[in-house]
Every structure is written in structure tokens, then in C-alpha cells.
Amino acid sequence: MIEQEQVLDALRAVYDPEIPINVVDLGLIYGVEITADGDVTVRMTMTAPQCPMSGYLLQQAEQGVRTVAGVRNVKVDLVFDPPWEPSMIKEDALKSAGILTDTPANPVEGDCSTEK
Structure with missing residues (x-):
């Protein structure tokens, strides 16, 4: 039986x-839904409904899932x-x-957000 984590691992290769x-x-x-067959x-989903990369990402997701042993058919529903x-x-x-660090940003002198 295919495990959900196997499918998610395959999808983690899609950027x-x-x-x-x-x-x-x-x-x-x-x-992710997996049948016994x-x-x-x-x-x-996409980050925006008009995402110009949606076709590419859907195709990459499908191909990634197909790499999981035991997968017979793949359907990727865009929602x-x-x-x-x-x-x-x-x-x-x-x-x-x-994009995010553990250290808080240092206020810049003269920055409006640091004024009282």
C-alpha cells in the first residue's frame, strides 16, 4: 500500500x-487520496488563480507522484x-x-517605524 508520506515526499521535489x-x-x-489499487x-492550488506556471506545476506534480512505487494512476485536481x-x-x-531569519531585523535609524 502506498503511504501518503511517500506521495508528499515525491511532491517535495517539485518547486x-x-x-x-x-x-x-x-x-x-x-x-492526497490513495486507493488500494x-x-x-x-x-x-496555486499561489494565484492567474499563475502563469500552473500548467507546468500540475505536470511536474503528476510526474513526481508517478515516481512512487505502486502508483497506477495519478490525477491532480486544481482547486x-x-x-x-x-x-x-x-x-x-x-x-x-x-526569506525569514531567527534574528529580528535591526531598526534603521531614521526609519519611521522606530520613531516614538
Whole structure:
């Protein structure tokens, strides 16, 4: 039997070309269903409904899932409910991409946000 974690691991190899974070950690995978026969359905969204890379990402996701041993058929459903938002990105992914650091930003002298 195929495990959900195997499918998610395969999807972690798929990166949004505009954001250096894989589709799982980016929060684009909304669900994975696996039948006993090896059919896999992935519910996936995009960062925006008009994403120019949606076709590419859907194709890459399907190809990635096909690499899992025992997978017979793959269906990737594109959904937009609930809408994706940046808070869905895993914090560890933001840190490893260099987008978020553990140290608070140092206020810049003269910056309006530091004035009292």
C-alpha cells in the first residue's frame, strides 16, 4: 500500500520556479487520496488563480507522484478553495530559503517605524 508520506515526499521535489520552496512546504497541496489499487488524487492550488506556471506545476506534480512505487494512476485536481495565502508557507521553508531569519531585523535609524 502506498503511504501518503511517500506521495508528499515525491511532491517535495517539485518547486515553484518563482519561489525557491517546494509545493508541499509552500502550502499548495490541500490533500492526497490513495486507493488500494494505487490510484492517487492530489488536491492542489496555486499561489494565484492567474499563475502563469500552473500548467507546468500540475505536470511536474503528476510526474513526481508517478515516481512512487505502486502508483497506477495519478490525477491532480486544481482547486482554489480555500484561496492560498502566504501564511500557508511552512516557517522552516521560509528560513531555508533565506526569506525569514531567527534574528529580528535591526531598526534603521531614521526609519519611521522606530520613531516614538
